[in-house]
Amino acid sequence: MSVQDYQTALKSGKRAYNACMNRGKSPYLPVLEDFLDESTIEREVNLGEDQIPLSLVVGTCTKGRTNAFADNFMPLLDWGTEFAAKWASLSDSQVNEGIREPIKVYEYMNKFYVLEGNKRVSVLKYFGAVTINAKVTRKIPKYDPNNVNVRIYYEFMDFYKATKINDIYFSKEGSFTSLMSLAGIKKGDFANDEDKRDMCSAYLNFKNAYLERGGDKFDFPIGDSFLRFVHIHGYKNVVNMLPMEMSRNVAKTWAEFELLDDNSEVDFKLDPTDTRKKNILSYLLPFPSQQTKKLKIGFIYENSPEKSDWVYSHELGRQYIEEVFGDQIETVVAKNVIPEIDDEKEMKKLIKNGVNIIFVTSPSMTMASLKVAIANPKVKILNCSLKIPHKYIRTYYARMYEAKFLSGIIAGSMAASGRIGYVANCPIFGVTANINAFALGAKMVNPRVKVYVEWSGIKDNDVEANFAANGVHCISDQDMITPMKGKRNFGLYCNGDTEGYNTHFAMTVWHWGVFYEKLIQSILSGSWDREAEEDGSVKALNYLWGLSAGVIEIIESNSIPATTKRLVNLIMQEIIEGKFNIFEGELIDQEGNVRNKEGQVLNPEQIITMDYLLDNVVASFPDLDSLNDSAKRMVASQGIFKLDKTTEAKLSAKLKEKFLKKKGE
Structure with a gap:
């Protein structure tokens, strides 16, 4: 029997050898001493005896028997050699009583290199063993803040100290900390035996289902997919999943793992897909005999329309589609929904109530949106946010920076002092682009203008007093009024000498109703499905529409000179036709760094992820x-x-x- 086993292992070794040679890769085991510079090692630590994953035993410490093994640890020497006889003897031992004597290994960057026991590793790998008993010495590299792999490894060492688990690894910084937090393990604490078993069992359960479905085709660690799976489904739920349930959920979540493997995670749709103009019922009635039914659409609000200008603008959009489609649709609203508290419950309630489409108007509810979407694939869920890399939900947002640029032109023309105020909530995706676009517009007509930013999201921040202290009277405030608030400061205005009197110049408008109308038509016409399949790849789709789609607008008052209006309308038309790019040419930030060179244009992702303010903006991030x-x-x-x-x-x-x-x- 041992002879037959050796011959089978030998064939496997030679196949691996030939495959490596065909790829131009070394066919032998990696040798630690060949690539490790000892001057980069800070110290060695004896970890004692442990059961280590055989999948992480990847090479040898020295060149001694390198030519005896292929890179998969299978033998290369023919039968009849002393090496073959010893391998066969170990094979018999494994079959009869099991190999128990520990090997000796060095661990470096969570990979193991054998010092003693290469043949034992080979035999156990041949029989498909999962772990091997080993005496482990860890080589710890010197900390290098510029080396992301070393930084990740230092995170791993903290994780291993708390859990003694080395089978889980990640390619992204912060992942070990995130998993510990999700599992309720604080930094510096040690997980108890039950918590360790739960984590090991959950990961092994996931790994088996993941590999069975083809997860080995991805070129990133399984841990990356496991962490995303845990984020979506919740750690406690994952721990309690039975193998069959795990397999089902892995299958449902598969596109999320494919996105991790995609270099372009988000596909920005900058304009609506053309749809045929026809009655909504014709989309619902492909056959004359089919019974008519209403399309039911749900809206999730984090606040109420009476207390939030953001929610109020979406509520106007909901009312708009009710007027457009009449009794052909029915809308349902959930107000004052708190992210991570009752958002998932409210979405499930809407689905139970027969909703076909859900518009979630808060980016803080992304994970709940994703989780509910995976569990309910027949329901379309869209989240009003930017750059969300998830396949199962789509995001929608407007290129408001286009309208803000035009508003900036008006402000630069009307601000006599050359000082303009701008009220922003907090530094999130899109907001910084709006500020910078506004500043560029103002600078176009007044090269010496300064834009003073005040953050309304700061606790107890007296925005009006701060503007007054800086001599700022021309102000760009919130886009929409808030019904229950007494103040009516919105849009672009100048606060005059008479108390309580403002001269309004312009306001930028979010036409969410137009957005919702076109998204609904896209879904009903079949464009929704075609967009996902048009290039055969898996992508997260972000609808990022602007002036050209009619989803944003700037309304000018009669207080603006005719020449300024003419300039604004001329540039607006150029933007709509794609002839004018706002973020084109040299852009210099507050520190004097060149963020974009002359002749270049920023792409949508570069625009919405701006983490800097331009040189004529007076502000700092809170x-x-x-x-x-x-x-x-x-x-x-x-x-x-x-x-x-x-x-x-x-x-x-x-x-x-x-x-x-x-x-x-």
Whole structure:
């Protein structure tokens, strides 16, 4: 039997050898001493005896027996050699009693290199063993802040210290911290035996289902997909999944793993897809005999229309589509929904109520939107946010920076002092682009103009007093009025000498109704499905429409000179026709850095992810602690500066605790 086993292993070794040679790759085992520079090692640590994953045993420490093994640890020497006889003897031992004597290995960057016991590794790999008993010495590289792989490895060492698990690994910084946080393991703490078993079992359960479906085709660690799976389904749910349930959920979530493998995670749709103009019922009635039914559309609001200008603008959009489609559709609204508290429950309630499409108007509800969408593939769920790399939901947003640029032209023309105020909530995707576009528009007509930004999301920030202190009277404020608030400061205006009197110049408008109308038509016409399949790849789609789609507008008042109006309307038409790019040419930030060179144009992703302010903007980005709860939630999900995983988890827990306490009172 041992002879037959050796001959089979030998064939496997020779196939691996030939495959490597055909690819121009070394056919032998990697040798640690060949590529490791000992001067880069900070120290060695004896980890003692442990069961290590055989999949992570990848090479040898020295060149001694290199030519005896292919790169898959299968033998290369013919039968009749002393090496073959010893291998066959170990094979018999494994069959009769199991190999128990530990091998000796060095661990470097979570890979193991054999010092003693190459043949034992080979035999156990041949029999498909999962782990092997080993005495482990860790070689710790010197910390290098410029080397992302070393930074990730240092995170792994903290994770291993807490869990003693080395089978899970990631390609992205912050992932180990995130997994520990999701599992409820604090940095510096040690997981108990039950928690370790739960994590190991959940990962192995996931790994088996993942590989069975073809996960080995991806060129990133399985841990990356596991972490995304946990984020979507929740750690406790993943731990409690039975193998059959795990397989079903892995299958449902598969496109998310494909997105991890895609270099272009988000596909921006800059204009609506053309749809045939026909009655909505004709989309619902492909056959004359089919019974008519209403299309039911749900809306999720984080606040109420009476208290939030953002929600109010979406509510006007909902009312618009009700007027356009009449009794052909029915809309349902969920107000005052709190992210990560009851958002998932409210979406499920809408689906139970027969909703076909859900528009989620808060970016803070992305994960709930994704989770519900995966569980309910027949329901279309769209989230009003930017740059969300998920296949199962789509995002929609407007290129408001186009209208803000035009508003900036008006402000630059009307601000006698050359000082203009701009009110922004908090630094999230899209907001910085709006500020910079406004500043560019103002600079176009007044090269010496300065734009002073005040963040309304900062706690107890007296915006009006700060503007007054800087001699700012021409101000770009929130886009829409808030019905329940007494103040009517919105749009672009100048606060005059008479108390309480403002001269309004212009306002930028979000036409969410037009957006919703065209998205619904896209779904009903079949364009929704065609957009996902047009190039055969898996992509996350972000509808990012602008002036050309009619989803935003700038309304000018009679207080603006005719020449200024003419200039604004001329440039507006050029933008609509694609002849004028706002972010074209040299762009210089506040520190004097060139962010875009002459002759170049920023692409949509570069625009919405701007993490800098231009040189004629007077402002600094607020820190997280200075923001109110609503702004903190938005920054956590859509902030231009990505929070580290620990801070993000702490913030989420803190906001939940604060809300539940308030609810209890």
